[in-house]
Amino acid sequence: MKTRRFVALAAYALLVLVLLLAGGPRPTEVRRRVRLLAHDSSRDLASRRLDGSSAAFDRRFFFFLESARRRLPPDAAGVAVFEPDPQMAAHVLALYHFAPRPVLLAPREEDIPPGWILAVYGNGRPEGWREIARVSDGALYARLP
């Protein structure tokens, strides 16, 4: 019985050590998190997301999304987002940001449903669409009647 207890205690001690070494808090991580929390806690939610991990792949793109969201016509049925380098992270962030409206990333012209708005990140200018608003690093377009 003593041997079993000893094995259990030794295994537990080593397991805790492994957990602490593999995934335990690092002073640098704790400092970074505390600093970010202290810096952001009094800011609005959009600013906190701008500073966070989901916008890290391109913070200007998040700026564009937030700016576009504020200028989006209330009756927009959905948003087709165009950006120079279409990637999944951009699609997911745009879908989340424009919710409850659905979002497609760089769809073909014929796949854009009626009533949708185009949000173009960068300088592109789609043909057959009229600009309805300039936003940060881009513009919003509606289909020509």
Add this chain to the structure above:
Amino acid sequence: MNLLPALTAVAGILLVASAAGWLAARALGLDRPAFAAERLVWGVALGVLLLAGVVPACFAVGLRPGWIPFLAGAAGLALLGRAFSARGGETPEAIGSRPPKAPRARPVSVFLDALLVLGVGVYALRCLTEPMWATDFLAIWGGKGKAIFGAGGLPAWLHRMPELGFTHPEYPLGLPFLYASFAFLLGYWDDHATALLFPVFQGATLLFLAAWLRRRGAPRPVPLAAAAALSLVEPLYRAFTTGMGDVPLSFFLLLLGASLVDALDGEPGAVRRLTVAALGAAALKNEGLLAAAAAAVIALAARRTAKAVRWRATAAALVPALSVRALQRLRMGPLPLRDFDFRLLFAPELPIRIGFDLRAIALEALVPGAFGLVLLAMLFGAGRRSIPAARLATFAAILLSAYALLPAFAVLGPDWLVRTAFVRTSVALAPLAATAVVLRLAPLFAESVSGDGSSGSG
């Protein structure tokens, strides 16, 4: 709004919901002093289910979710607890003796308390540093919650746009409804303050683990040691999984496993607890339905248990889980599992796929985690056989085997699913594994107490 007032509001909502859940927990056979801590945890579980459930209930009758439906639901829950209160009984293994206190418990407990505070504190910091950000949170859990809140209903695109299939329309909506519920009550969407749910889920898991094990007779420092170690399991409690379904599921899986064991031991109220846990697990993730099925298999196969008890436990696990899925199917139609093709079951390449699958698991999970897994096996092996531990371990093993085999059916290949999901889903079984290990180890340390003649009142 600033973070602190929003966090306070979220905490207040959780407190009100949990208080209603605590009152309702009288119906779960938890009104004896020995169940006090467990009752708190079941209060949180019921409160969370109330919050999530009030949203589809409102939609079904054409109401906008808000404070009045929520408070009416809370009052209804509390009244249910009063009307159907069930008197708790003794836990079979604990009859006749209070859990003893091990010798030299105080310095050990202080050290373990410190570890626990470290684990809980660091997880809270990781959860609350920034708005929830994981890709799966944005695309699936939070994205749907935000859409439900913004649309004041279930937008059709959630399940009718094949181009947005990556949002997994076939996943259960429990977590999105929970997020939406907070937004309806707050009056705005706050994906930062709502992250408070995750430290609460962790705290509830750890408290339940310790309280349930104590009631089952484990000497005091042993459940504390398990809770402290579990709080440090970073693959489960990390920033990346904040907002995703794994941490809440791990909580409900522990409740499911423990109430299954209690139910098979014939504890009054345990079948009702099993019903609640199965409902919660199935509403959160597809794995929850699998867990309910695994619980039913264990119940049916349980030896030394009366046939009626086994059938009641089977029904308690399956009926709520299947009901949740039936309701979702009724509302959204048949939605196949997007990531899997089960026609591969009859394909000649299945053995090759299983081979790739197991190789990927070895590379992604077994090799990096080898040392930790060996230590866990040592802890398990050092303990003594016990029927409750065997039932919990079997429950976890069935789920783990299913998680290990599923990648063989992945449309994008076994490697892909193992890489993206296997460790994350498997590690949600950690609370169950820890509980099974402690149940096996407890007699060793209890004996050391009686051997020294220093058994305390606990």
